[in-house]
Amino acid sequence: MLKKIASLALLPLAACTTMQDMSGPPPQLSETTMKEVTRTLSSDAFEGREPGTPGEERTLEYLVQRFEAAGLQPGNGGSWFQDVPLVEITGEDFAPLMVRAADGQTESFAYGDDWVGVTYRETDRVALDNADLVFVGYGIEAPERGWSDYKGVDMNGKIAVILVNDPDYESETLDGPFNGRAMTYYGRWTYKFEEAARQGAAGALIIHDTFPAAYGWNVVESSWSGPQAYAQRANGGSDQTMMNGWMQMDMAQAIMRMAGQNLDTLSAAAKRSDFRPVPLNVSASTSFANAIRRFASKNVIGVLPGTARPDEYVLTTAHWDHLGHCTPNEAGDDICNGAIDNATGTAALVALAEAQARAGATDRSQLFLAVTAEESGLLGSEYYAANPIYPLSQTVGGVNIDAIFPMGPARDITVIGGGKSELDAYLATALEQVGRTQTPDPSPQAGYYYRSDHFSLAKRGVPMFYLDPGQDLLEGGREAGKAFADAYTENAYHGPDDEYDPDWDWSGVMQDLALYYRLERELGDSTDWxxxxxxxxxxHVRDESCAAGAGC
Known part of the structure; x- marks a missing residue:
C-alpha cells in the first residue's frame, strides 16, 4: 500500500541534493546517506532496534561509525554515549478481566482483543481482586482552569475509567477550557495515568476511541503488549497504580450497560466543569505475572564544536529506537522494523551532521543527539533533559526529527506547536528562502507536540522546533499527501509493515533536510536567544533557567 501511495509523489531530484549555505560554499546533503542509513537501521538484522537487545548493540555501533565518519567528535567527555538506566517489565500469563455487577452478572474480557494492561511497579505479580470501577471523565485535575474530575471521590483501591484526550477536543476552533481542538498535556495518556496514581487509584483504564486517540486499536495493542521499558526509580514504582491500560470501546459500552449507565450520556456530562465522578457499582478482577530485567540503554551524542561561541549549543534530536519484536502480521513477520519511524529521522541526523561538517562549523556548537526509548515514553530524551551533558541554559534551541515521509516534494511544511516561541521567525525566514509555506497542525486534537522527544526539552524551557512533512504535494496536492499519511497510519505505523521500500521517492525527504539544515545554520551563526x-x-521555565545559569 505504501508503495502504491508513494508512486503518486514524483519529481525526483538528483542523488545528492545541494543546499546553498548563506555564508560559504554550498554543502551537500546526501540522498545516498539517507537511503543507506534508513535501509541499514530498518533491516531485520537490527531486530526492530529495541533498547536492551542485540538490536541496540548493532544500532549503537553503526551510529558511532556514521557520526565519526561524518566529522563529529564524541559528545560526552570523550565518549559517544550517555548511559540511560532502565527497567524492562514484561507482563505474562494474563488472566481475563472479569467484571462483576452488583446483581451478580459477570462478563469476561480477553486480554489483547478487549483490553491491554501493564504495571509500572517493579513487582513479580499483579493481582486486582474485585476492585470497584469509577468513571472519572477525562481524569483531569487542573485547578488553574477550574477543573476537577476527581472531586469528592476516594480512589484508594479502585480502578479509574477514563476518556481519551481532553473535554473540548471536538471543537472546530482553538477556543475552550483546554485550548479547544488542540490537545493540552492533560489529554495525553501519560498525564492520565500519572494523575490516577496521585489520586491513589489501584488501576486506570482509558477507553480507546480512534479519532481523539489519533490511532487505532492495533497501535494500542502493539505498543502495550510485550516488554515495556521505564526509567529506573529508587522506590521501584511503588507510588504508581498496580495496572495501567486501555479498553476497547465495545468493552466500555458493555461495562456501562452492566452498570445501568450509558457511555454517551456520561461522556457528555464529562465535558462540563461541574462533572462529578460516577461509581459504577461494578468491580473488576485480573492478574498477570511480570518478568523484570534491569539494564542501561544509551543515548548517542556527537558534537561539531563552534568556532566563535563553542559554549552555546544548537541541538538536533531523533530517536534511534523502535519496538523490536511485536504482534505478527498476516505473513507471520513479527519484527517492527521502524523504517519511517524513526530510521528516517536517525538517518537525517547523520546526513545533517555530514552537511554541517562539510560546510564548516558554525559560530555555536552543533549537537546531534540520537536518543533511546522514545517508544517507551520519551525516556532517553527525558533522561538527557534531566541530566544534560550540556547546560540547558546554554542550549539555544533546536530541531527534533521524528519520521520523514518519502512521498515526494511538497509546497508546504506542517508546523506542530507553532505560535509558541520566537523560533517562528527563524522558520519563516528559512521557508521563504526555500520557497515553501507553513501549514498549521491539521490534527491539534492529537497532541503531537507532547508526543515526541522535543517535549522533554521544551517543558524544561528549551525552545524546540517540531515539523512534520508537508501535506500539499507538488504532484497530487493535499489529496495525495493525505492518502500517503493515512495509508501509513492504517497499515504500517507501529507494525511489522513499516519497512524500507527501494521504490520510495526521496526528493521530498531531501527537500525537508534542506530546511532543517538552514534552521540549524541560522541558529548556529546567530547571536540571538x-x-x-x-x-x-x-x-517561566526558560526565564528561571536563564536567570540561574550562564547563557540565554
Missing amino acids: PNWYPNDEFR
Whole structure:
C-alpha cells in the first residue's frame, strides 16, 4: 500500500541534493546517506532496534561509525554515549478481566482483543481482586482552569475509567477550557495515568476511541503488549497504580450497560466543569505475572564544536529506537522494523551532521543527539533533559526529527506547536528562502507536540522546533499527501509493515533536510536567544533557567 501511495509523489531530484549555505560554499546533503542509513537501521538484522537487545548493540555501533565518519567528535567527555538506566517489565500469563455487577452478572474480557494492561511497579505479580470501577471523565485535575474530575471521590483501591484526550477536543476552533481542538498535556495518556496514581487509584483504564486517540486499536495493542521499558526509580514504582491500560470501546459500552449507565450520556456530562465522578457499582478482577530485567540503554551524542561561541549549543534530536519484536502480521513477520519511524529521522541526523561538517562549523556548537526509548515514553530524551551533558541554559534551541515521509516534494511544511516561541521567525525566514509555506497542525486534537522527544526539552524551557512533512504535494496536492499519511497510519505505523521500500521517492525527504539544515545554520551563526512567547506555558521555565545559569 505504501508503495502504491508513494508512486503518486514524483519529481525526483538528483542523488545528492545541494543546499546553498548563506555564508560559504554550498554543502551537500546526501540522498545516498539517507537511503543507506534508513535501509541499514530498518533491516531485520537490527531486530526492530529495541533498547536492551542485540538490536541496540548493532544500532549503537553503526551510529558511532556514521557520526565519526561524518566529522563529529564524541559528545560526552570523550565518549559517544550517555548511559540511560532502565527497567524492562514484561507482563505474562494474563488472566481475563472479569467484571462483576452488583446483581451478580459477570462478563469476561480477553486480554489483547478487549483490553491491554501493564504495571509500572517493579513487582513479580499483579493481582486486582474485585476492585470497584469509577468513571472519572477525562481524569483531569487542573485547578488553574477550574477543573476537577476527581472531586469528592476516594480512589484508594479502585480502578479509574477514563476518556481519551481532553473535554473540548471536538471543537472546530482553538477556543475552550483546554485550548479547544488542540490537545493540552492533560489529554495525553501519560498525564492520565500519572494523575490516577496521585489520586491513589489501584488501576486506570482509558477507553480507546480512534479519532481523539489519533490511532487505532492495533497501535494500542502493539505498543502495550510485550516488554515495556521505564526509567529506573529508587522506590521501584511503588507510588504508581498496580495496572495501567486501555479498553476497547465495545468493552466500555458493555461495562456501562452492566452498570445501568450509558457511555454517551456520561461522556457528555464529562465535558462540563461541574462533572462529578460516577461509581459504577461494578468491580473488576485480573492478574498477570511480570518478568523484570534491569539494564542501561544509551543515548548517542556527537558534537561539531563552534568556532566563535563553542559554549552555546544548537541541538538536533531523533530517536534511534523502535519496538523490536511485536504482534505478527498476516505473513507471520513479527519484527517492527521502524523504517519511517524513526530510521528516517536517525538517518537525517547523520546526513545533517555530514552537511554541517562539510560546510564548516558554525559560530555555536552543533549537537546531534540520537536518543533511546522514545517508544517507551520519551525516556532517553527525558533522561538527557534531566541530566544534560550540556547546560540547558546554554542550549539555544533546536530541531527534533521524528519520521520523514518519502512521498515526494511538497509546497508546504506542517508546523506542530507553532505560535509558541520566537523560533517562528527563524522558520519563516528559512521557508521563504526555500520557497515553501507553513501549514498549521491539521490534527491539534492529537497532541503531537507532547508526543515526541522535543517535549522533554521544551517543558524544561528549551525552545524546540517540531515539523512534520508537508501535506500539499507538488504532484497530487493535499489529496495525495493525505492518502500517503493515512495509508501509513492504517497499515504500517507501529507494525511489522513499516519497512524500507527501494521504490520510495526521496526528493521530498531531501527537500525537508534542506530546511532543517538552514534552521540549524541560522541558529548556529546567530547571536540571538529565542524565547517562548510571554503567554506560553514554558516561558517561566526558560526565564528561571536563564536567570540561574550562564547563557540565554
